[in-house]
Amino acid sequence: MPPTGRRSLLRSAAGLFGALLLPKLAVAGDDLWTTFQTPAAFLAEAFGAPPAPSVLVLDAAMQAQIGTVFGRAYPQSQLRYWKANGRSAWILDDIGKQGYQITTSGFVVKDHSIDFARVLIYRESRGEQVAEGSWLKKLSGRKLAGTTLDQNVDNISGATLSVKMMQRMAATALVLDTLAKA
Template identity: 55%
Template sequence: MCVGAALFLFDYVLSVAHAEEKFEFYIYFQEPEDFLKEAFDGEPPSPQVLQLGDSEQQRIREVYGRPFPKPRLHYWSADGKTAWIFDDIGKEGYQPTTSGFVVKDGTVVAARVLTYRESRGEEVGEDFFLEQLEGARADGNGLDQTVDSITGATESVDMMKRKARTAITLDSLVN
């Protein structure tokens, strides 16, 4: 093997190792497939697509704080409930957190953090926090129940409240 090829291979292996190290800092709470199985008693329905036109984007902007980053979104629906999996950031410049929400009759019936990618605030993925979002309904652009903050994780808490309210809005667009 020539020296150039050996150096390329060495650099490649180092870059892959570095990338894997970076992902070690992510906290994986639940796989999306497992979330959907839990939401639909082991039998998730096929995904559907919600197209986000101008009027839908306007409604989402009111609660999400900006237009939804994608023009369409997959969701799952059965037995009068919808499940939503999407990303948001807690603090500008941070990596997105992936969460899942199940909504029925305009009420959050389940909230889960699937992958947490920020440097602090991962407590929002714990049951003691997520249970506060369950049973929440829309109240203006917020939620109708108080969600306690977590010291050092204020922006992550705000993100999860915003995402719960957005999931309620998304549900209202398909029901």
């Protein structure tokens, strides 16, 4: 006998949704983003065996300091990071322009400079050249000078907003590293 009642009606509706719509979303989703590296692989690259994560609680003063570099209020009040052997790793999300999709990137900071950077997940239709190793190397060695990086990083034609986003995230990682040491 088929189940009756409200709960089984909801299960049937959920099953129908899953059967009809989710395969289409999955196909469309493949076109919407590219995973270049998982967060776990990024942390393994940075540390070998990653240390346990720490949590940085961002008070109002820290939020204000980050906001000057990030260009707006930082969306989180707590942030996980990993630290070992004089290096810290930060996994950050940002958008290139209001209405765009979030990009997830990882930054390793050592001696107050960017040791290396990786784009982990890129969700936009253009500008993914910022994930290329040859461009990411340009962030290595950069330090914070005021609210920006100490040296300009070459732009990529057609990826201007993505380049600015990566520079902003790199500068934010440097500020976060300083705040985590305080």
